[in-house]
Amino acid sequence: MKAKRLGLVALLSVVTLAVAADPVAAQASATSELINELNGQLMYVAVPITILVEVILFYTVWKFRKSESPKPTKENRRLEITWTVATAIILLFVGVASYGVLANENVTYEGGNPIDDTDDGVVVQADAFQWGWNMTYPEHGYMSAPSGENGPRVVVPVDQPVYFMVTSQDVLHAFHAPQLGLKQDAIPGQTNTIRTVPQETGTYQGYCAEYCGVAHSNMYFTVEVVSQEEYQQFLDEQTSDDSGNSTSSSLDASPDLVAAGSA
Structure with missing residues (x-):
């Protein structure tokens, strides 16, 4: 069991380092730079969420793989409030980051002639x-x-x-x-x-x-x-x-x- 945990931690560490590594690459234009930076910020949010969901999924499948009479889930208000607040924070971050890019004149030009x-x-x-x-x-x-x-x-x-x-x-x-x-x-x-x-x-x-x-x-x-x-x-x-x-x-x-x- 300890070996499995160490393996899981090592895997998560590798993924985190791969995501955190931000190689400095020349951007062809100010527009592509803004869009790529936004994509990178969204990846920083999406990858941890994906990893968390997959870990919970695999853990649940593994733990209850031999359960022939599963018990129904019980209401957990603290858990529901937690993921509702977390979702709201994530959506707020995505909205603010996206608006900051879309409002830039190099992405959405609203000037005259x-x-x-x-x-x-x-x-x-x-x-x-x-x-x-x-x-x-x-x-x-x-x-x-x-x-x-x-x-x-x-x-x-x-x-x-x-x-x-x-x-x-x-x-x-x-x-x-x-x-x-x-x-x-x-x-x-x-x-x-x-x-x-x-x-x-x-x-x-x-x-x-x-x-x-x-x-x-x-x-x-x-x-x-x-x-x-x-x-x-x-x-x-x-x-x-x-x-x-x-x-x-x-x-x-x-x-x-x-x-x-x-x-």
Whole structure:
């Protein structure tokens, strides 16, 4: 019996250490950092509860495995009050922690038009259509994002606010860049804005997360996070291009032409 208890204690200790170990990992954006921190806090609550329930379950099954005439349970008000209060405390913690994340502007942006209301940051218009994306920079004369192998390539600077104004030309779509923690519905006739601050340079895959028709799986785009110097160089190259073929277009560009340019 003593050996079983020691084994149980050792198992619980290993699990606790695994949960408590919080490796410092670089987060791609302020949004993903907030979401991952919340997930970690919820894990700290969920894992001990799960372990406690499982231990009680296995203990009960083991102790009464040979009981042929079990006795009915008796009312225990102290126990009922205890788990009711404990549940209320846990729910309060989850609610407060979740609200703190949801209220952050990098998760739920409630500002106005970022073009008019912000002095810093980069604004990108993400205009979805069947079946592609028209990514433009409205602060720079609606300059179109260059198209690459995986659709439009949106270039943004690191450590600077980025606003994505998401809308749709036809049916419901969804802007989704999972590594950056970004997701927003693209609704016809409505513009929804999401905000983040990229924290790590690199290329992040994005796609449409709302089934929108036969070529839904082709609706890719990439977000390339670069240094401020590289971003300025990118702007200079785009604005100095006099050809006007692929680097300059308006929001009213035909979806067929944009799709052909992305092919």
